Amino acid sequence: MNKRYVMVHDENKCIGCQACNIACRSENNVPEGVTRLQVRVEGPFGEAPHLHYKYNRVSCQQCENAPCVEVCPTGAAYIGDDGLVTIDDDKCIGCMYCIAACPYKVRFINPVTKAADKCNFCKDTRLARGEQPACVTACPTDALYFGDANDSESEVTNLINTKVTYQEKTHLGTKPRIYRIPTKRGGIES
């Protein structure tokens, strides 16, 4: 059976510390001024003292129906055998259609390679060595989980089956593979 790599982001555990962001830059040599991954601490929402923040992971959602792949005129953006949305730098002409098409606004032109770029779950680096993506490895509070959702024994499958999760902008039919566990707590006096 094919692999279906997914990531689960537990927003209860996430503290917005950017360790993932820095680990990603270090492992993947991401140039200054662009980013594959960040966690935006948004809010606070609600009325004091019942406030809460949202910890929003902003990175490629590894859509199963990826608009960026649909619009790419040269086939530079494609879905590989591993199911990951991938970019062939040599085929990319820098037309930026993919950047316009991405509903999650996570693609950019890499200022060094001049090709479109984004998170690829460390496919070329850590995954290739059989390791977890850099962000998962670094996360201080274990808020990130990565694995094969087609493997019924995997931790991510267990999480998706047992926890309340949501995905961003599912109404667009993109079938994103970043699952989020929403915040239960939020500074609420019981």
Add this chain to the structure above:
Amino acid sequence: MIELNRRHFLKGAAASGATCALASVIPGSIAAFEREPLQGVSSEVASICEMCSTRCPIKARIVDGKNVFITGNKEAKSFGGKVCARGGAGHSLLYDPQRIVNPLKRVGERGDGKWEEISWDDAYKEIATKMNQIKQQFGAETIAFSSKSGSLSGHIFHLAEAFGSPNTFTHASTCPGSYVVAAKAIFGTKMKRDLSNSKYIINFGHNLYEGINMSETRGMMQAQMDKGAKLVVFEPRFSIVADKADEWHAIRPGTDVSVALALCHVLIYDNLYDKAFIEKFVVGFDEFAAEVKQYTPEWAETISDVSASAIRRIAHEYASHAPHAVVDFGHRATFTPEEFDMRRALYAANILIGNIERKGGLYMGKKAPGYNKFAGENIAPVLAKPGVKGMPKPSAIRIDQVEKQYAMMWSSGGIYQTILDATLEAKPYQLKAWVMSRTNPMQTLTDRAKVEQAIKALDLVVSCDLYISETAAYADYILPESTYLERDEEIQDKSGKNPAYYVRQRVVETIGNTRPSWQIFKELGQELGLEKFYPWENMQTLQLMQVNRDHSLLENIKKVGYVSYGKPLMLREPEMVSEFAQAYSNARALDDDGTYATAMHFKTPSGKIELTSQKIEDMAPGRGVIKHRNVQLKQADELYFIQGKVAVHTNGATHNVPMLANLMSDNPIWIHPLTAGRLDIHSGDAIQLISSVGREEGTALVTPGIRQDTVFAYMGFGSKNKEMVRATGKGIHCGNLLPNVIAPICGMNLHTTGVKLVKI
């Protein structure tokens, strides 16, 4: 693959040896050198981080000769093999064009930013000549030595001792000092928190989710998420830890002590405390109980804005989880001039439920000698402490040694701020020079204008640093230290519930003409004619002395990076004690209750936990008993100004580190919507804060996550020297708004003050 080659930029910028005012390239900086690929010493090295003071165990691997992927060392279980953003970004120091990699000498006025390169030999010669002149003319004590406490601070302080100056200072009185001194007064030693096993955690603004201490941050998250612990946070702003809490109470700044004492009141007068524990292990309970009788929750509500019913309920909930519950004693301990009794009150709330040496409570570090004694055999090797015999005894008193009330600080880092009065007002005598390492008092000492005035008044200022920090900018000589990724150091003790050691090791070959500070201060000592106090050759000799020449032990510690020994032990936790006794056949016999409780010894005058202290009463009459005192932190027409930590920066240190500066280079001021509304201030507006000592311009961030009477800024921004190119002029400089204060007993400075907020 992306190529990070700055070569064409560097080519046009080679200015080595030139004297120039600040242009685009600082003399002696990496920008003036050619960049070569990083040379790793091996494929992966275990070491210790230095991006903050937690000093997490790390593993570092060179990526394509271009940067270093740093992750945690999994051998250290409680650290989970993790690093924070600062730890992960440490490698961006290495080839930062603004990093100083050649010694510099000032050629303009102090702070003018005019530098020329100087050789190490000439720098040592010129500095040593001046130091010896000052010693001859005014005495060795007129030179102060200061360093961020840490692995290498021992070397600059060894130089001070050899030179004959008693005036050594760490950053203690600007950050952790009061919780350390309060613990020493009560327990005779520092205490540790067992957050991961706690079922109920009360937190007074100890923001472990932004001020990350990896093992404690992880421990608290595990307690919350995996074990269902309840977290109660008292903090004036809605921080990340407040967000993750079950309850957030927006306490009035600086009034934590009233809530802590009211919690103690409820524990005692609602009969919730552990009488057997108090009877056996505590002195001074009756005096304390009599004092807190007046500190009712209703009284605390009028001071703190925390409702009496909440305080009462929280005290009951807390006691119901005893002894596996904890009141966190905090970290940055500069909330109020009554810090000493605030921290003592927090410890008191722990003592009352008898959580000492219990899971989820407070405990003492178990270092090898004591641990081996319990086991009845040598489970962990005991490291030798290389010392030098015949060190001179200074003839002068320390500059902070005037009032007896501060006696506990003299051996706990000193009162850093006293450098200012000693320099500017000759109190108690005139300082003439300041030698510093890895410290940035312009940011951390409060009253920046006074710090600048003091530095300008001295005859000699020497700074050892990675960058031309805001303080180094005023030095006469800058001695560039190698980064922690280029240094070997002594083995460090990292014992927790069982003994552990770890070691910092070189990850990459040294870049440029930098040296580790142990070498810098040794070579300066030799130039000063103090060779006889340096009977060791290099770091390898020191390490071998530590392990008593046991090469295989040293090799193992270096290879694994973090080595721990034996089973975790908490002396009053029956299950742990029983497992310990079963594991070691010669182990100490159990007490009748199946614990080692009777083995608890506290290094206090009574040998017990001193809830009330005669020693403190003798040092400062009226202060033996923990009590509440009214303090005025602001004027009626002012707002409270408070600060805190953000996860991507370390106080006075990291704001110019490239990857971290890119993440955050400004600190907009948190303002409540109603406070902002009255002044017609909107997010993004330019504002000014005016305090009794300074004024600062910044931008507004209007948010409901702050009290109406309070404004907040993340600390460490707004550097004012020209050399910190990424940080200079960005955001509010907190130290410029805070008045210089010396708190009773603990000598702490103060990070809460009053400000006027103005739209500009």
